[in-house]
Amino acid sequence: MKAIAAFVLAASVAALVTPAVAQFAKPEDAIKYRQSAMTVMGTHFARLGAMANGKTAFDARQAAGNAVIVESLSKLPWAAFGEGTDKGGNTKALPDVWKDSAKFKESADKLVAEATKLSAAAKVGTLDSLKVAFGSAANTCKGCHDNFRAK
Numbered sequence: 001m002k003a004i005a006a007f008v009l010a011a012s013v014a015a016l017v018t019p020a021v022a023q024f025a026k027p028e029d030a031i032k033y034r035q036s037a038m039t040v041m042g043t044h045f046a047r048l049g050a051m052a053n054g055k056t057a058f059d060a061r062q063a064a065g066n067a068v069i070v071e072s073l074s075k076l077p078w079a080a081f082g083e084g085t086d087k088g089g090n091t092k093a094l095p096d097v098w099k100d101s102a103k104f105k106e107s108a109d110k111l112v113a114e115a116t117k118l119s120a121a122a123k124v125g126t127l128d129s130l131k132v133a134f135g136s137a138a139n140t141c142k143g144c145h146d147n148f149r150a151k
């Protein structure tokens, strides 16, 4: 019984954290979710940027910790861009997210790949490796925002 309960619990936790099955009651909920994920990702990404750009002292442990968070969060926003979430709340997502969904997905996949590389680079523990990976990831953020987010 206990083993079954533990298994069910593990399975439901896995389901909860699998972005692809994320469900939202209202478009506003999805919009709030994706904006929140972007905001938290952006906060940790900015901490890496401050180190990469020499605005704060490089700290290998901090860098690795922030990069792991960015890596995890980079996977979350995309499931919240479902059909019908183009309007509502205070969304800044442009209609092209849905009109050119293949390109949007490509850009999202690119970020997930870049964030994985960033995390690996941060674990190397040198400022130089962080700088290169940060710059490349930052270009991916900018590229998508230029195409798919209102100013």
Ligand code: HEC
Residues within 6 Å of the ligand: 031, 034, 035, 036, 038, 039, 041, 042, 045, 090, 091, 092, 093, 094, 097, 104, 105, 107, 108, 111, 137, 138, 140, 141, 142, 144, 145, 148, 149
């Ligand atoms: C695949 C496209 C894409 C990529 C890649 C992307 N973003 Fe975004 N981002 C968006 C869109 C679209 C919005 C607007 C969402 C909305 O308002 O519904 C947004 C919004 C944001 C916001 C504002 C959230 C709010 O509260 O309004 C921040 C901050 C942000 N992104 C940070 C980042 C950072 C940092 C990266 C890179 C590490 C990144 N984004 C990568 C598409 C992207």
